[in-house]
Amino acid sequence: MHRVAAIGGDGIGPEIISAGRTVLDAASERFNFAIDWVDFDIGSERYLKTGELLTDEDITGLETCDSIYFGAIGDDRVRPGILEKGILLALRFHFDQYINLRPIQLLHGVQTPLANKTPDDINFLVVRENTEDFYVGIGSRFRGAEKRSLEVIRNLYSVKFGVDAESDAEEVAYQIGLITREGSERVIRYAFERANERNKKCSSVDKANVLSDIYGLWREVFTSVSKGYPDVETEFTFVDAVTMWFVKNPEWFDVVVTPNMFGDIITDLGAMVQGGLGLAPGGNINPDGISMFEPIHGSAPKYKGMNIANPLATIWAGSLLLENLGEKEAAAAVLKGIESSILAGHVTKDMGGAQSTSSVGDWIAAQIRTGA
C-alpha cells in the first residue's frame, strides 16, 4: 500500500491531477498494489480566503505520506512569487528534495521542432540541483543610508555612474547564489549514479568562466565525484553554449547535471525539444525522504475548469512517481500508455487531437487495464 498525497493546486491543476489519478489507479489494479490517496486543499483559493500558504497541519499530513502528486500553482489574483515561494519552493525545501529530475525524451509519434531528430536522438536526463544557488532567498533592496555598509556597492556607483552612492536617490538590489560542497556533492553523485546505469556520460552545466566562486566550487566537486566513476565520460559545458547544443546535437547528452537556476532555464528549452510543455514531467526527489512529482508547466488559469488541458505531462510525472515507489513495471506501463495515446491520436487539442483532459486519462487507464 502506498499512501500518496494529491495536491491539485490552482488553475488546471485539479483536472490534470484527476486524470493522472485515474491512470495510476488503473496501473495499481493491473500490477496488484494499492494507492491510498490523501487530498490536500493547498493553493490560491485557500490563500485568498484564509491567508494560509502551507500550514503546520499540511506539513504534518504530508509527512505521513510516501509521495506527493502535485498539479500546479499560480493565480493572476496573487502577486507573482507568493504562491511559488510559499508553496512549491517551500515544499521542495522542507522535504529537502535536492534532486529535480527532468527527463528530456522524445516519445514515438511526437513532433519535435528540431528537424531530422528522432526518439533515438532525444533521450537524456537533466538532474537539476533543487535547494541551493539563487533559490536560497538571500537578497534585499534598499536605498540610501543602509547602503553605506556595502563598500563595494558604493564604489560601483561612483565608478560606474559617477554619483555619490550616499545620497538617498539611488536604489540597490542584490540576490545571492549559494552553493555548498555537501549540497553539490549529493546531487552530482546522484547524476553519476544515473549515468553509470545509462549511457555513461555526465555533463556539467555551469558558468564558471564568470561566476567563478560558486561554480568554481561546483566544478571542483564534479571533478572529485567523477573519480569514483571511471567508466563515466565527463564534460564541462557553459550554460549559454549548452542551449545551442540542446538544439543542435541533443544526441550528445545522457545525463546533464546543473545548479538550480540554470536547470530551471534549460529544462524549459528541453521541454520544447521533446515536443512541448504539455509533455514535460519532473520529479523533486529526496532519495531518503518524501519526493514530489509534477508537470513542469504552470497552472494555465485561462483553461481552468474547461477539461481541455493536456494531462500527459502529469500522467508522465505519475509514472516517475510509481518508479520512485519501486513499482517499475507499473511505471513502464504508464509511459507506454502515454505513447499509445499519442500514436492513436487520442490526445488534446494542443497536440492536434480532439480529446478532453479526462478522456485522455480514461483512455490510457483502459489500455493499462487490458494490458494493451
Ligand code: IPM
Ligand atoms: C519550475 C518552476 C518553478 C521554479 C517556479 C514556479 C518556482 O518554474 O518548476 O521550473 O522556478 O523552479
Ligand code: MN
Ligand atoms: Mn521553470
